[in-house]
Amino acid sequence: MIYIHVPFCRSFCTYCDFYSEIAEEGMFSAYTDAICAEIKRRAPEIDDSLKTLYFGGGTPSLLPLGALTRILLTLEECGHGGPYTEFTLEVNPEDIVEKGLPYVQSIKALGVNRISIGVQSFDDELLRWMNRRHNAERAEKAFRIVREAGIENISLDLIFGLSNLSDSVWEATIDKAIGLGPEHISCYQLTVEGDNALAHRLENGDYEEASEELCQGQYRLLCQKLSDAGYQHYEISNFAKPGFEALHNSGYWSRRPYVGFGPAAHSFSGRGRSWNSAELDGYIHTEEALSVEDEKVETLMLALRTARGVDTDFLHGNCKEEDIQRLEKAGALQKTGRRFRIPEDHFFVSDEIIRELI
């Protein structure tokens, strides 16, 4: 599993807390040099037992085709070239509309077989508030271009849980998404983190966080509508048509090793975690071994986010029996065969359930 972080954006979204820089022409070649050098240096760490490649950001669709090609050729030179079982590229709708069908056809020719579109909403007012570059019409157009290029695995990202997102607007966004027929939908609840524009608005009294009740209601509506439309809720924030669960992200949740390249990228070797510092020039790689306790907590936290859940022996071996029994009795844990899982109607409070177990 390989992850490449592309830390460039054209503008910053109101709520964003990722590491990213405003893209300027000259940056791409220095960035690509750094990525290719890092790939050559760290290639022995790559584990191909799950052959996935994921370009995330930032905004990977800003990356010039030449840069993308150079990175792919370097991976090939190092013995980790395509075809990949899953090769995802995150894109901004505006880039797709601006660059058009030939761009998507070109990235498909380079091996991309899954595209994740950062739509976030189909409401123009909300998109403006988020400082997104696209509007609803452009998002829909982007989807149609990607489909026309022959990409058969498309994911849409949506955001809910904003105090200025009414239930009716949220419902219309879900309906619009379903109507387009993507294979996969990821939905994230907005959280105010770090030092971004939204945190400042909150501080100045220009934004109020959404109530727990509103967030829970919007999550419930989402689960219901996507289930009715045939999507399987396979992870707290992820829904897929049968057979279209994200392989790469599922690898994270089952703690498969992956190598992340680029500024601010993280890696997991199976025994320890490591990360690159968040800076374009000369980013530094730091490693940390995991203690046995860290491993247990991580396994539990990641596995219980998924509909597959966690192995019964693991839970009995690492958590208190009284906690397991209490949660099971309350319907917060459900045992099916050799797995314990958090049922969907308790997904929204999964953090609290996991905290009780650890």
Ligand code: SF4
């Ligand atoms: S496009 Fe993504 S990474 Fe860039 S500012 Fe918006 S949310 Fe952040």
